[in-house]
Amino acid sequence: MKSIIVFVAIFLASVFVDAKINAINEAQQSKRRCWSSGNGKLAQFWDEGSRIDRGKYWYECRNGELEPRGCFGENDERMFLYQTYMSNGYEIECALDAKGYLGFKFVSCTPDGQQKYKVGQTWEDSKKMYWFECKQDGPYLKIEVGGCITHDKTRHIKLGERYDFGEYSYECMRKYNGSIQMCSVGCIHKGQHYNVGQQWPDGEFLYYCKLNGGRCQKVCVGCQYRNKRLYDGDRYHKDETVYQCEVRSTKFGHKPVGCVIRDDGGSTVERVIGCKWYKTLPNAKVEQTCIVEDSKAMIKTLGCVFVYKGYDTLFLYPGTYTIWTQQMDKKSMGVACLDNNDEPRLETFDVSEIPTKTIGLKYDQPRG
Secondary structure (H helix, E strand, C coil): CHHHHHHHHHHHHHHHHHHHHHHHHHHHHHHCCEEEEECCEEEEEECCCCEEEECCEEEEEECCEEEEEEEECCCCCEEECCCEEEECCEEEEEEECCCCCEEEEEEEECCCCCCCECCCCEEECCCCCEEEEEEEECCEEEEEEEEEECCCCCCEEECCCEEEECCEEEEEEECCCCCEEEEEEEEEECCEEEECCCEEEECCEEEEEEEECCEEEEEEEEEEECCEEEECCCEEEECCEEEEEEECCCCEEEEEEEEEEECCCCCEEEEECCCEEEEEECCEEEEEEEEEECCEEEEEEEEEEEEECCEEEEEECCCEEEEEEEEECCEEEEEEEEEECCEEEEEEEEHHHHHHHCCCCEECCCEC
16 A cells, blocks of 8 residues: 555646646747747747748748748748849849848849949940939939930930030920920130021121921121121112122122112112113213123123214214214214223214224124
8 A cells, every 4th residue: 555655646746747848848848949930820939940821021930039031022932032033124122221120122223134334433325325324212213314315425415504516505404294305505716605496697698597397507697898797689779789688598608789870969879780771972872781890890891872953863873983974063973882991981082083093993884
């Protein structure tokens, strides 16, 4: 009986010790388990080493705490911490923030999904028309058009910046529809800059900076004479010539269009090219016309008309003479048409004076 009691006591003592050891082991084990929701389940204890997925991130249970291990990419692909993936032109990294929390970090711009650009770096489009920059935008990055590339493909021009190329000025502009374009904004003439709509004189002509089909163009719109601006059709007098400012799409110039005639009273009359008229003298009329010679208009004498008793009696060409045999005071006389020193005149003389009065003249038959 006594031996039975001793056995029972030993057994109970052994059970108590095992229970206490198990309780200690369970307590130690519970300290290494993690309490969390995840994997589509409500909050519960997770064993050491368990993997727990929570939204876009996943963890492992380590020593009773959730240890960040990675993220889920764009297509829910599991990725480890500090791995990256490409999305919509950007490289995105699974990373820890300053407080140790999992998150996504934009690390570079990759417009083609291959070449990577850090913040502040620039690149050009395939046609070398524009350049781009990778810029910080809060916690994100953004690809932004920085501006245009010069015509010779050597320089980057910022939006709103101007530069000169050839005889024109250009500005990199953002159009009303948001597009970026290098636009003509002015003309350059002998080192001077002129905006669209401005005029300027140069020598004998007047120029204008115009916009034609989106491009600037220097065109002649007028003439310049003695600090006076003239436009198409305007006239002026110079050296007895009437000049007209002529501006056409294919040519421009100072065109001689007439002669300046001064009468005895000092008044001036314009005679157009090809016009004919008579200059009246005491005993004659001189027929004249206006012609162009060496880019100047000039008066040319066509002939002299001898007037006798109010009638046009005979006609002589300049530089000729004749003998008028009809009776004038009952005798013949010589008649000459002289055009010396731009002072045309008809001269009559006695036939006995022919040897001295006709030197350098040519005889001609009188014409009625």
